[in-house]
Every structure is written in structure tokens, then in C-alpha cells.
Amino acid sequence: MEQLIEELKQKIIDKLKLSDVNPEDIDPDAPLVGEGLGLDSIDTLELLVLLEKDYGVTIPDVNVGRDVFSSVRTLAGYIQKNRKND
């Protein structure tokens, strides 16, 4: 799980072009949206492509999405629970 968290941190930085952020700056339990990283909810939706392409998981609706994108850890937890292994 910790490895997945580190992997996700880097993917978030790359996908959202957070050029002045390093993986160690991201607290896995801090809210993804709002203060700290300064992401908005649309940034999290930009990550949906990663979930689907890299891990084979989808989010059925916005209620689930809100919980999944709370933090990097909740995101990792959802992926781990639902991923399709190749």
C-alpha cells in the first residue's frame, strides 16, 4: 500500500503538472482538495483517466468519487480494493 501511495504521489504531480511540488511534500492523509496542494475538485476528476488506464478502476458516481478523492491514502485504498490485476 505504501508503495502504491508513493507511486500515486508521483503520478498526481506528473498528470496535474505540479512543477513545484515533490512527492515528499504530499501528506498522504491530508485533504487533496483545498489548502496544501491547492487542488480543486476538477483536478481530482482529471485523475480519473489514471485510475482507469493504469489500474483498471472506475468510479460509478460523484458520491463515491468524493470519498475516494479525500486523500492519497483513500485513493490508494480504493485502487487496491478494486483494481484489476493484469
Add this chain to the structure above:
Amino acid sequence: MSVPLISYGAICSTGSDVPTAFAGIANGTDSLTPLAGMQTGLDKTVLCAQLTSEANEIIEHSPAPNRTGALALYAMEQALEEIGDLGEFRTGLVFATTVAGMPRSEQWYKDVVENPTSISRNRDALAYHEPASLAGYCAAQFGIQGVHTLSTACSTGLHAIGLAKRFVQRDVYDICIAVGSDALSVLTVRGFAGLLLLDPHGCRPFDARRAGISLGEGAAAVVLASENVLSSLPPPRAHVAGWGASADSHHMTAPHPQGSGANKAVRQALSEANLLPESIDLIAAHGTGTPDNDVAEIRAMRQVFDSLPPFYSNKRSVGHTLAASGILEAVFAVCALEGGEIPATGGFEQQDDSIGAAPSSGGKASVKHVLKNSFGFGGNNAALILSKQS
């Protein structure tokens, strides 16, 4: 000052004439069906409100250059039939659309992507892509002189009626018709899907388990007229009493959680209508079925109304028709005024505690003033008050 609303026209999933379409929503009919006739690329079913096959036949045989235009033309024809010859009047059109020619343009682009070596020189594919091109086309069919094309997503329809009202009351036009039309498109289906705003079970306005919208296709038109020309026209069906417009200035897609912008728009409409909140008998809500919209909308209403009037949403029946929704749903509000009937809310089963109220399940009532809300992307709020008498 209120402006007479003489006639209306509509086409949507519950009917291709106003009485039939209204009967469908008044009963809370669920007309959502799996999206047909469109390759969206999604591997899950998308429930949408689509025209019946009979209505579809009519639209497919329209001379209009694309579906959005065909829907608009049909609604305009219905609305203007009662008016007759427009020749002696100063006339204007306020046209509301989000997708315009996109359903055709996106297919053209898909062909370009899939067949990059074959260069298509078909100018017609893009000739009516822009909103204004459809507005100009529709105006020309009826000899309408002034043309105004508005595009503010989901709130466009109500703003179009508001603009028409002001143009008439300021003596810019004798007759001004507000038309809203949006067809379904891959762009909008994929766009809302990507924002996680489509409810896989179909929209459930104000319901505790609601999870998003369902898109619909349709068009509607209303004809507003100056008091000065009323003697040449049929008697008004209703009056447009007030229009309010505001911006949340908060977030690009989610409404302000306290509904402050919506509150402002409603108060503005009430002020223009010279009405107190307690005069409103019914709220024709925006009620899209998203978790955020429905709770923010009622929160905003509670800030305006000490005692919340009955409210309903017709979006399970006709879907969210985007720019058309304000006008289509305003037409239904006029029907509610005419028939003394409060429509039911299809798709609602279980009250949400955070909303603390249930929408109407339908029935007869004395309805003299209706408030219609529409809230769009970018935090764009519109409110309109329709009254039985001036």
C-alpha cells in the same frame, strides 16, 4: 412591470405539443431510456430523455440544417401559429443554446480523426456549427428582424426570457420570442460523464440517494408581446413578472453551498415583480438531481421564504435539456398557472434529511405566481416569476 406571454411551443421526451408534454411531467412520468443512436464510447448505459419515435420522425424530416435547429424551428412554429402574420410588428428573437451544431460537427471531427488521409471538403458539415447561425436561420424562417444569441449553459433559457421581457418593456420590440434548444451530443454526454455528474440510475431530484443528472433533448419557445399590440393578438396565457440574474463567484461547476447567488437572483425577480415571497404559490425548481445542486437550491430558497412553498422538478420526465431547460420548464410553469395544477416530481422516493423537505407529488391547487429557477455552469443563476394576471 410585467409583460404578457401570449403563446408557447415545445417538443421533448414527454410530447411534441405543450398539453401532452405537460401531462407527462405533471404525472411525474419516467421517460428516461438508454441512449440510442449515438456512439458515445462509454461502456456503460446512459439514461437520457429522448424524443419518441413519432416525434423523432417529425424532427428528422425538418428542413433545418441540424437537430438543434430542427427542434427550435418546431417549437417556434407551434408558438407563432397562434400569432399569425408578424409583418406589422417590430420583432426580435432571443435564442438560447449550448450545443448548437455540435452533434453534426463532432461527427465530422470524428471522421477527420479516424480518416486523417481523406480530406473532407464538406463545408456544410460546419456551416451551422455556431449558435448564431442557427438563431439567424430560425429568425429568417419567420421574417424576424432582431436576433440575439445567448449561451450561458443551463441558465440560458431563463435569461433569454428575461432579456425578451426587458426588450419588450423598453419598447425595443413589439413582439419578442425566446427560444431554447439543445440536442444530445457526444460532447455533452462524455463531458458530464467525465465530471461524474451523470446518475447511473437516472436522475432522482431531491432524493436522499440522488447521484447526478440525466440529459434530455428538447426545445421550447415563448412569445412575449407589448401591451400596445395586445388588441391584435390572442389573450395572454400568463405574464412574465420578474427576472433576476446573478453569479455565485465561487466555483466553475459546483454551486455556492449556501446558495447565496441563487438567493440574490430570486430576490431580484421578486423585487421586479413587486411581490413578497409569500405571494409565490409554487417553485418550479432547477432540481437536477446532483447532490450539490438540490441541497444548495433549497437552502437558498429557505433564505428567501419563511415558509417554503411547494416545489417540484420535472427533470426525471424530460431530462436536463441544458439551454432549453429554462424555457421548456417555464412553459410547464405556465401550464401549472393555467390549469391550477402542481406537477409531481418523478424519480423522488426518499426525503433527504439535509434538505429537510420533500418535493411535490402533484395535485390541484390555486396557483397565481410561480418562481422558476435555473442554475448553470460557472455559478450562473437565473430566476423568473410567472404570474397568471398582470
Add this chain to the structure above:
Amino acid sequence: MEPPSFKILSTGTLRPDKEPSWCDQVPARMKRRDPRIWHMAWVAASRALKGVSSPPRSIITATGLGALEETRSFLDGVFRSGFGSPRNFIASVHNSMAGKLAIEFKISGPNLTFCEGANSLASALRGCEALVEGDFPLLVVAVEENTEFLRELSTHLYPDCAGLTDKSWTEAAVALVLSSEPGSPSISAVGPRSYHGGTPEDCCAGLRQSLRSTTASYVSPSEGTTSFVAPALAVADFLADRSSGSVHIAAFSGSSKCASVVEVCD
């Protein structure tokens, strides 16, 4: 009947071709996420707002093409890779730029967007007529972007559309802050009016009859080589120059077959 006129309190203009480093003025928080056309509108609006003491209460934007590049990118995503970016979808909705400006400048009054091709500025000014005194001062932003996609379109369209896709098709953003009071300089508009069955030239001549000034100089763009934002640029040029007393700026759109005339008086 003469249309109402509005006093121009201030102007802000951006022409990227004349200011290659204009992007440096865009805040970092906008650069990462937002479409280039929004950056253009923001820069012009910021410049106009520097010149006013009371902040505007409403916004009207005018754009014929909107965020065309982002619309194309969204469809590319859908058709090529199976994923359309949510940000691109939001940008593709014509009025989202107006929503962004409302957030950035904290403007909570009426927020309208008119899309009329070359008639967009005139249409926006007609929209001003529909508002009430309490909605002013009002910020009007006219903006068009010249993108790579326009040039690609030229390989798909017949030659007589080439003007639309020419590299010289000017992109710009012009922002005006307007007061509901008459004053000097002032702006007003007539149209858009359908010229179906007639000619745009005759339609514009007829429209000019309703404007105040009978001695105005005349700017008549020829369609096909003129950018949709040219009328707004002509307004900005007149205000910068102020050599003649008034000007009538005509425009028309071959796709909607409508024409309009904007009047600016010193």
C-alpha cells in the same frame, strides 16, 4: 428610436501579436489550469479595472468561437484516447470564461455571454440595454483566439472560408467598463439584425439611421478576412486615437446573415 448609450469608464486591450510576453502577466494559479483564451480575457479585464474606482457589478462576455482549441482537445481525447479532459469540457462551454472572471474579480451580478460571430460586441451592448441601473458599472469583454485548429480547418473547408483560418486573423481581448449614465466617451449599438434576402451593406446602412451621430466616420470590415474581435479592436483604436468625433463600426456574419453597427462618440 435611438438606442441608449453608455459612458465608457475605462478600457483594457490585449493584442498578443503586439505583446509577445503578455503571458508573464498571467498569475501562476491560472497558468496551470486555464485555457489561453481565459488568460487573454483576464489580462484585458485587469487592465480595464485598473482605471475605475467602483468595481463592476456585472459581466457580459462576447465571443464567437469561444475556447475552440479546448473543445477540439476534448473531442480528441474522446475519439483518440477514450478520455476527454474535464477541464477541456468546462472550457468548451461558451460562458465559463465569464464565470471565471466573476470568480477572479468577485463580481456577483448578472453574468451573460453572447455568441454572434463578428456581431458579438454589438450583441453584448444590446444586452446592456436589458439590465437595470443597479447592475452597473458593467464589465464587457470581447475576446477571440487564433488557434492552430483554425489553420487545420483551412484544409477541410472550401477556399472562400480561408479568411477565417488565415494566420493573420487577429486575436485579441478588449475589455470595457461601462456606466449606465450617458457621458463621454460613449458607446451604443444597433442590431444584430437579419439581412436575410438582402445585403449586409444595405442592412448596415439602414441600421446607421437609428444611431445618434450623423457625422460619424465609418468602419466597414469585409467579411472573410476580418476577425470576429475586429469591431472591438476598432473601438479600442478609436478611443486611443480620439481624432474624430464619432465612429460607426459595422460588422456582419455570413453564417447567421445578421449585421450590426456599434457607435462610439467622443
